[in-house]
Structure formats: C-alpha cells, structure tokens
Amino acid sequence: MNYARFLTAVSAARKPSPIRILNMFTRNSDRVFLPKFELALIFSVPTCTKLKLQQRSPPSLISLAGGAPNPNTFPFLSASIEVRNGETVTFSEAAMKRALQYSASNGIPELLTWMKSLQKKLHNPPTANYSPENGQMEMCVTTGSQEGLCKVFEMLVNPGDNVLLDAPTYSGTLAALQPLGCNLINVPSDQHGIIPAALKEVLSRWDPLEVHRPGSTAPKILYTIPNGGNPTGASMTAQRKKEVYELAQQYDMLIIEDDPYYFLQFNKPWAPTFLSMDTDGRIIRTDSFSKILSSGLRIGFVTGPKLLVDRVVLHIQASTMHTSTFTQLMVSQLLHSWGQEGFLQHIDRVIEFYRTQRDAMISSADKWLKDVAEWHTPTAGMFLWIKIKGIADTQQLIMERALEKEVLLVPGGVFMINSSDPCPYVRAAFSLSTPEQIDEAFRRLSALIKEAL
Numbered sequence: 001m002n003y004a005r006f007l008t009a010v011s012a013a014r015k016p017s018p019i020r021i022l023n024m025f026t027r028n029s030d031r032v033f034l035p036k037f038e039l040a041l042i043f044s045v046p047t048c049t050k051l052k053l054q055q056r057s058p059p060s061l062i063s064l065a066g067g068a069p070n071p072n073t074f075p076f077l078s079a080s081i082e083v084r085n086g087e088t089v090t091f092s093e094a095a096m097k098r099a100l101q102y103s104a105s106n107g108i109p110e111l112l113t114w115m116k117s118l119q120k121k122l123h124n125p126p127t128a129n130y131s132p133e134n135g136q137m138e139m140c141v142t143t144g145s146q147e148g149l150c151k152v153f154e155m156l157v158n159p160g161d162n163v164l165l166d167a168p169t170y171s172g173t174l175a176a177l178q179p180l181g182c183n184l185i186n187v188p189s190d191q192h193g194i195i196p197a198a199l200k201e202v203l204s205r206w207d208p209l210e211v212h213r214p215g216s217t218a219p220k221i222l223y224t225i226p227n228g229g230n231p232t233g234a235s236m237t238a239q240r241k242k243e244v245y246e247l248a249q250q251y252d253m254l255i256i257e258d259d260p261y262y263f264l265q266f267n268k269p270w271a272p273t274f275l276s277m278d279t280d281g282r283i284i285r286t287d288s289f290s291k292i293l294s295s296g297l298r299i300g301f302v303t304g305p306k307l308l309v310d311r312v313v314l315h316i317q318a319s320t321m322h323t324s325t326f327t328q329l330m331v332s333q334l335l336h337s338w339g340q341e342g343f344l345q346h347i348d349r350v351i352e353f354y355r356t357q358r359d360a361m362i363s364s365a366d367k368w369l370k371d372v373a374e375w376h377t378p379t380a381g382m383f384l385w386i387k388i389k390g391i392a393d394t395q396q397l398i399m400e401r402a403l404e405k406e407v408l409l410v411p412g413g414v415f416m417i418n419s420s421d422p423c424p425y426v427r428a429a430f431s432l433s434t435p436e437q438i439d440e441a442f443r444r445l446s447a448l449i450k451e452a453l
C-alpha cells in the first residue's frame with residue numbers, strides 16, 4: 001500500500017514534538033516512559049542507536065530537560081475506587097504520582113499492550129505480523145473514539161475530496177467531516193448496512209485503473225458504522241463486508257470502520273470485522289469503551305496501519321498531548337485484574353441489559369406505533385430508527401409538538417448529509433429510560449402522531 005497518497009498536506013507536514021522526547025529523561029523517580037516510537041521520530045537514527053540511547057538513560061542520569069511539573073506539589077495523594085464486583089482499583093502514592101503526570105502520546109504501555117492482545121484475539125488481523133511498510137497493525141489510545149475519528153478525518157480529507165459514507169449516519173461524524181470542505185457521497189444502505197451493488201454503482205463513475213492518476217477525483221475513503229449503526233441500528237453481514245472490502249481493493253480506498261457498538265451485538269457469533277479481513281492494510285478501525293465501561297472517562301482506540309496511526313499520534317502530540325493518564329491507568333488496572341475472560345463476561349452482562357431494553361422498546365412500539373410507524377428490530381447497539389407514516393419531515397413534530405407532550409426523540413434530519421432534507425424518521429434510544437418510561441413515551445408519541453395526521 002502507498003499510504004502517502006492518502007495523507008493531507010497538513011498531516012504529511014507533522015513532525016514529532018521535541019519536548020515529548022526530552023520529557024523521557026526525567027528523574028528516575030517519576031520517569032515518564034515514552035515508547036521507542038517517540039524516540040524514533042525525533043532521533044531519526046537506526047533503531048539500535050535509539051535503543052542504546054533509551055538504555056543509556058540510567059537511573060544515575062540527572063535530567064534538567066523535561067518541563068514536567070513536580071508531582072510532589074499535586075494535592076491528590078492516593079485513591080481507592082470500588083468496582084461493582086467487589087474489587088477495588090487502588091492508586092498508591094507512587095501510582096498516583098504517575099497517574100497525575102504526563103504520559104506517552106500513543107497511550108500508556110500497559111493499556112496499549114492489553115488492547116493489542118484483545119484485538120488480536122477478537123479479530124486476528126492479517127496485518128498483525130506485517131512490516132510497517134506493508135501496513136503492520138498499530139494502535140493508539142484516543143480521548144473517546146470521537147477524537148480518533150476527528151484526527152483520522154483530518155489526516156485523510158482535503159477540501160474538495162469525495163468521501164463515501166452510508167447516510168443517515170452519526171451526527172458527530174458529519175460534524176467532524178463537513179467543515180473539512182469535502183464532498184460527502186451517500187452510498188445507499190438498508191437494515192443490513194451498505195448495499196454492495198449500490199457501492200459498485202456509485203464507484204462506476206470512476207475508472208479503477210485511473211484512481212492513481214494525479215488529479216483523480218476518485219474517492220479515497222469509505223466511512224461506515226458496521227454494527228448497531230447510529231442512528232439506524234443497522235448491522236452489516238459478513239458477506240456484505242467481504243464485497244465492500246473487494247470494491248475498496250479495486251479502487252484502492254481505505255475503509256474507516258467506526259465500531260463503538262461492536263461489543264453490543266446481541267447475538268453470537270459476533271460478525272467478523274473489516275479488520276479481521278484486512279489483507280491489504282486498508283482498514284482504520286475506531287473502538288470505544290464508552291458503551292461498555294464509561295463514556296465520561298473518554299477512552300477510545302484507533303487501530304490501523306502503523307504509518308497512518310503514527311500520523312494520528314503526531315496530531316495528538318500537537319493537540320491534547322495524550323489521553324488522561326489517570327483514566328488510562330484506572331481502566332488498565334481493571335482490565336489487567338479482569339483479564340480477557342473477565343472483560344468478556346462483563347460484556348455479556350452489558351449485552352443482556354441492552355437486549356432487555358431493546359425487547360422492551362420493540363414491545364412498546366408494537367403496542368403503540370404499529371399503525372402509524374415502521375421499523376426494523378436492531379440486533380446490536382442502542383437505537384431504534386422509526387419511520388413515521390404519512391409525515392414527510394419529523395423536525396417540527398419532534399422539536400415542537402413532542403416537547404409539548406413531554407417526550408423527546410431525535411428528528412432524523414440531523415443524521416442526513418443535508419440536514420435540511422425532509423426526513424420522516426426519528427431516532428429513539430433504549431439505553432437510559434426504563435421499560436415503563438419507554439412505554440409511556442411511545443404512548444405519548446402515538447398520540448401526537450395521530451393528532452398531527
């Protein structure tokens with residue numbers, strides 16, 4: 001893969017932040033460990049020299065280099081966090097000093113190592129054993145997958161670029177993409193995700209043999225939410241993923257697999273991911289702990305070809321520097337205590353919760369909405385995408401009349417590429433309300449639809 005052709009000029013121009021490396025040589029007591037990656041980027045010298053440099057920073061080294069603050073001045077001394085299953089995540093005084101200090105831009109080593117091992121167990125990416133030039137699987141921690149998406153888009157998308165995605169889609173993606181001045185092209189989809197034949201039709205405007213010609217306007221990226229789509233609840237079949245991947249190969253496109261609902265698939269076996277079939281190194285995957293561990297801790301991951309993930313990390317260096325060390329250490333301690341088996345047992349409990357919620361919402365929809373609306377039962381995620389019959393656009397219905405009836409949903413227009421296009425859909429989340437509240441909400445929705453009609 002020639003990854004250079006995908007980079008924007010801004011991303012290609014990014015250089016490592018010198019201070020991020022010099023911080024490595026802090027006093028031994030509160031060393032901020034930075035991996036070889038950051039050393040490699042600043043001292044572009046053969047790895048063996050880098051390793052010697054790293055090894056040559058012995059405890060006897062006195063560093064006056066790093067601009068890191070002295071953690072002995074921090075007011076926080078220690079912490080003990082109670083976990084539902086009776087365990088405790090603790091921060092001793094020494095651990096708290098590290099947790100409150102700067103850390104590596106690509107993520108703390110113990111969290112990255114744990115996640116890389118989980119990715120290999122779940123997806124067995126072909127790229128795990130590739131060389132960097134051939135797309136070696138790399139990962140970095142991001143502050144939510146939202147940061148990962150935003151930085152990946154800013155790495156790949158130039159003004160005027162054609163970008164493919166299946167609308168309706170997550171409003172946060174539209175918010176990150178549209179200011180980049182790209183041309184968003186919708187790929188028709190249904191409850192099973194992108195329709196490969198429709199993607200083939202969209203791509204037929206370009207000659208696959210011409211996509212590398214300078215000035216070619218052929219799309220270079222395709223974005224999709226493969227499981228429990230937001231807002232549609234759609235989940236792609238393995239066969240469709242395979243056909244979509246083959247089209248991406250034919251037109252030399254990257255696929256951005258935004259998959260925060262991967263762990264909320266109600267049925268097993270879970271669908272194989274694009275990452276699991278990525279023989280070329282053309283998948284950039286974003287994962288999130290928001291729907292399974294915490295949304296407020298802001299822990300996400302980007303998984304993809306090393307040469308591209310390294311560019312995302314350079315952007316992190318120049319923006320947030322890194323995701324909160326404290327939250328990374330807190331989550332890492334829990335994951336190491338649970339192990340992969342314990343983590344997956346937690347996931348099973350979360351899945352059962354959302355399955356029950358989904359069933360309650362479908363039951364109430366059947367009871368109150370079957371004469372006035374249509375929907376597909378989602379097999380993953382936390383959203384029901386409801387088409388209101390006889391109404392061209394739900395914006396006014398929801399934003400004015402629904403509020404009067406004290407029921408709140410999201411009008412479908414916010415998920416469309418052009419938010420002013422009329423949209424007869426509404427998004428209902430079954431994540432927070434109780435089954436009783438969902439039933440009452442749909443009773444109110446039914447009443448206001450009948451009044452509106």
Ligand SMILES: Cc1ncc(COP(=O)(O)O)c(CNc2cc3ccccc3n(O)c2=O)c1O
Pocket residue numbers: 143144145146147170172225230258259260287288289290295299300
């Ligand atoms: C497909 C897809 N990709 C990425 C993200 C970002 O998740 P992160 O890992 O937490 O950064 C999301 C989060 N989606 C939402 C978030 C949200 C936050 C406050 C209030 C409302 C929100 N609604 O409605 C959402 O859909 C998502 O659905």
